[in-house]
Amino acid sequence: MGGRGRGGVMNIIKFAASVIAGFAAGYSVVWLIMRGALKKQSSVILREAKKQAQEIKENAAREEQRKFQRLAEELRRNNENLENSLQKRSQEIQRKLSFIGQKDKELDAKAKSVDMKLAEINQKIKLLKIKEEEVTKKSTQQKDSLEKIARMPQEEAKKILIASMEEEARSASQTLISGIIKQAEEDAQSKARLIIATAMQKAATDEVQALATTVVQIPNDDLKGRIIGKEGRNIKAFEAATGVELIVDDSPGVITLSSFDGVRRYIGKLTLEWLIADGRIHPGRIEELASKAKAEAAEHIMKIGRDVADNLQISGLKDELVEILGRMEFRFSYRQNILQHSQEVSKLARFLAAELGGDTELAARAGLLHDVGKAASGEIDGSHAIIGAEIARKNGENEKVVNAIKAHHEEAPFETLEAVLVSVADTLSATRPGARMETVENYLKRITKIEEIAMLFDGVERAYAISAGREVRVIVKPEKVTESNAPVLTMEIARKISREVEYPGQLKVSLIREQRWSELA
Template sequence: MTIIYVIITAIISIPIGIGIDRTLLKKTLKIKEEESVDKSQLIIKQANLAADEVKQKAEGVLKEAESNKKDKILEAKEHFLKLKADFEDEANRKKNQIISNEQKIKQREQNVAKLMEQNKRKNGELDKIKESLMEQTEVIAEKRKEADKMLQSQVEQLEKIAGLTAEEAREQLMEALKSEAQSRASSQIRDILEEAKLTATKDAKKVVIETIQRTATEHAIENCVSIFHIDSDDIKGKIIGREGRNIRTLESATGVEIIVDDTPEAIIISGFDPVRREVARLSLQRLVQDGRIHPARIEEIVAKTTKNIEEEIIEIGERTVIDLGIHGLHPELIKLVGRMRFRSSYGQNLLQHSREVAKIASTMCAELGLNAKLAKRAGLLHDIGKVYPDESEIPHAILGMELAKKYKEHPEVCNAIGAHHDEIEMTSLISPIIQASDAISGSRPGARREVMESYIKRLKELESLALSFDGVNKCYAIQAGRELRVIVDAESVNDERASILSYDISQKIEKDMQYPGQIKITVIREMRAVSYAK
């Protein structure tokens, strides 16, 4: 029974379950259908919105394109109108120019026609004048023939009366006139010579004295030292450096002697070459101001100072020629003039001497009526051979003349330079004036001192002698010539060779030179190793 009951229950429940499933399925399908409809409506709405947006954008693009099109059309029209206006203006301008040219051509044609008429009229007048002149020429020729006949007849009558021919009479007259002229000329020459003898010496002395009085210059002063003033004696220790390395470097780089003693607030720079002393002084000044004093810095400052001195030489030369009113001087000659500032001759500053000679010669030429400008130019340049940087065996006057010729100076200036010590013959009046001016400047009281020149010459000979040896880079005479410091190339001269070199130099000095006392020869060989960290 139970089984039957279960079977019946199952049979009854199956249709019921199927019905319930169908009902649930219908509800589910209905819900999904409604959801699908909602989704489709939403998609349709979104599609419509997107379509509207696209449509709006398309309409905006169309409107913008239409606006751009109108703007471009307007721009094109404006450009066309502008080009048209420019073309019309250019056409009108050319038209007006053509009209103006036609009017000018017509005016010129009228002027040419008038000139042709005038020429035609003048040609007619000239033809008439020519005919008149030919008639007058014929009349004059006839009258000349008559005059010649009359003159010939008169000469024949005179010859008969005098008993002489015309040629004999002419010769006698010329002899008489010649003897009379010679007599008068010799008398006048004698009078002129006597007057010149009486007045020449007086006038010459007057010109020279007035010239010297009008050219007042300072006296020469012998000076082989420069004083460098310092604010405190504490700086002396920095300048000396550890174990004296700073002062040794400075002396080696500049070629002077640095004397650091008990003199308060002062360091003495000693050396015969004023250029080296000035380089040392300026270098010390810069080092003290900078505060960094060591060998590398010293060499750097000395190199910069040497360059500045070269620039100063050019500036001195330019200022000198401007002060003297000399124009058109070659730059190389200006540089040589500037070098005179650091050169002395017998204790007399060479630039001051040359300026003095230029002024004296200019004044004398002005008094004598000669070219004062050329004299001033020759006076300034007469000693440029002394400051030529390259060594030469040629006398300084001849060397200066060759330099002047090289740089296209006037021939009279060149001759005055070359002849002021009588090396060549004088060919102009300026040359003896330059020679006299040079003598006046050099022989006036206080101008020169022989001792200074011989002293400097001896020191230069010492340096030149040491430089003649192989391997010597630099050489400086210090201690008033009692010590010679020789700096050699460390790569070409070893320690043994340095000792031999010192002995050889001493032997050559003993053999070739005359000097008081003894000379100490110090050969310095320095090896440096330099590298860079990157």
Template sequence: MTSQIIITAFICTGIGAVAGFLFKKYITDQENDDARKLSERILDEAKKDAQAHKKEVLLQAQDEVFALKKEVEQDAKDRERELKKNEARLQAKEERLEKKVESLALKESELVSLEKKVAKQERAVEEKEEGLQELIAAQQTRLEEISGLTGEEARARLMQEIESKARHEAAKMVRVIEVEAQETAHRKAQMIIASAVQRYAGDYVSEHTVSSVELPSEDMKGRIIGREGRNIRAIEAATGVDLIIDDTPETVILSAYNPLRREVAKRSLERLISDGRIHPARIEDIVKKVEKEMDVQIREIGEQATFDLGVHGIHPEIVRLLGQLRFRTSFTQNVLQHSLEVAFLCGIMAAELGLDIKKAKRAGLLHDLGKAVDHEVEGPHALIGADLAKKYNESAEIVHAIAAHHEDVPPKSVYAVLVQAADSLSGARPGARKELLESYVKRLEELEGIATGFAGVSRAFAIQAGREVRVMVDCEAVNDDQIYMLSKDIAKQIEEKMTYPGQIRVTVIREKRAVGIAK
């Protein structure tokens, strides 16, 4: 029973397994059929889509091919037009070249004919030149026979004439150039003078615009400076002088262009040092007292000068200006002493000439009056002095003599000439301006020797203390144009061979005199 049950169960299990297998197979067949149908449907749809895409791609390709074709055709047309233009240009160039070739051929033929013609002319010229040479030789021989001169002698004489004419033309040109230079050189001269003044100013100022005051001790410098510098400022304000306190032992430097102010400051500072009381109020008081004393002393000096010369009736203001000249120097020469010497010389010469001695002395004494104020007033000191003399009622002759003593105006009276001569004598005498007699005489002799060394010069005179040389020439040997060249040559040689202060004027004089004697 049990086996039957087992067999029955086994049979049932086998039937179930077969049934399950068949059912599973049926299900699998159904799924495969559905998948096949689905794949067939997808393939059909894909084919349809591919055909549609293919048509679309073909249409796009046809459009692009059409556009490219159109672009290629347009490009081909453009190139064809460009080729036609290039062909036209080349054809035009070819025509021009053909014309040039024809022209060159024509010119070449003309040149050939010209060369033949020139060759013929050259042969003709050579033949004529040979004939001319023979003719020149014959004429030269004839001229030598007529003139009695050889060819070398005639050539030398011709060269002399050419040189003379060239120097004559050069002299004329020099005169023209001098006129032009004088018209345009004023500004340049001012620049040169300004530059020279700037370069020389340092040495001049250090020598002529400073005074020194000795101190009893170094401690005095601090007292002169004062608290916060009030004393030194008070001194500078009261006197108009710069005080320089440096490392120089026991010395204070006073600097100012005005010598009177410098003298006032020096005396005031010396009194303050000796007194010992140095403060602004005391400084102002001392400076005022010294100024009054200086004014009195200046007037006394001027009055003494007029008294020594016996010149009276001079305006008090002019007397004061004469006293100020005591504190001025010119070329290291005291101006008041120089004025007194000029006055004495004028008086001596006026006495010899039978002129008014007092008037001559008066003109000599006042001739440098302008130097008392020329550092304050612009212009030449001679004209400044003449203006001052005219202002204070001096006579017209005195005013003119003052103005003309350096030829700022032409001299028109004998007194003006006397003042010129006396001024030159006073400045030129040996030792007046610190120049040794030997060197002075040697310089004058050298100056005259250079001038007389030139051809045509008969005599030479050094005047104005060697500041001018007058050269007399032979009027037969030197003409009017050559004297200009001669003056330049002499001046150039003086510059090269001599050493001298300032400048030297070279004046060349040519004159022809005819003397007749009535008996």
């Protein structure tokens, strides 16, 4: 009995232990499941939190970027407004300075006018004093004469009175004649000023500024290396073929051509533009296109000359004169374009001849041709007026035209009214404000002289002044100038230039001797 009781208790204990163990195992399983779920959920929450944090960070960055952009835009607008305001202020200051300068000039002119008037008044006062003294003297003389007459016989007194009246009449007539002459001179001057002012208005032409460079646009800067060529051989070939200095620098999209000779620059511009369009850039192609450009330039020059003659209704010009007129488009005198100046002189001379009853066609023709000597100065010795007259005579121009050309700087006597009018028209065109600047003319003369000196030496084929006259490149014939005597020739050219030409700084003489061989295969 007792044993069964203890066995039952043990069974109960075992059952309870099993139940507890089962509960414990179940709880452990449930706890493990819940723990995994919680970990998974916390991982999801963490990822979401990180994602939201990243989005918040990106949104904040974008917002800051937008704020920065708005601020930058506002600063840019403020800067533009400030620059515009400063520019307007600067322009206003410039206008005021210009106005003040103009007023200052007007005041100076008025002061000079006042000084002149004061001088005139003082002169008149002196004259009045002299006349007053003369009147007093005459009055005294008349009193003395009357006293003498009173004591003279009647016939003698009558003769004296008649002589006195004749003297007074002669004096009065001389005063009247002087007044008439003075009035006529004033009327003539007024009429002349009116004629000249009207002529200047009718003959106004556009001004062309003298330039020593031409800019050529290129499609991209990669072309610059091809244009330079290996060791600069393309540039050397270009300069030798055209006589134009090729300047390739850091300026984006452009190449600059430099030469004081406008025709050379035109040829160089055509050659370079054709090379860029063609794409084949090498010495042989450069020489080929340069020759083609020279032919094109010759046609262009003739067209310019014909167009100018047609516009001025001047016919019968020989081809040489037409070509010289075309070349004048590329020449400048004291910064004034010679062809524009010649057209202006032609129009002025025509108008003046019409007003004064001269031959309008003769005046216009001589006016157009008066400076042809400036475009052909190397052919004949003498001034450009003498040279131009000889060229005109050689091309069958009328002797009246020849005289007008020769005399327009008074190097020959005027033989016709039209010659005088051409000289007057030339002076009017050349002396108006802003028409000329001597420094450019002196520069061009110096450049031309340098090239002419280099060409005097035996064996020299071509000579080009470049780098604003600081260097002259001399191309020699290899069969006449050997390598051994090339340095001596270079030194002789440099010595002769230094003796005969005045120039600032130093001048470099570069002698180029190039020899080529070719063979047919």
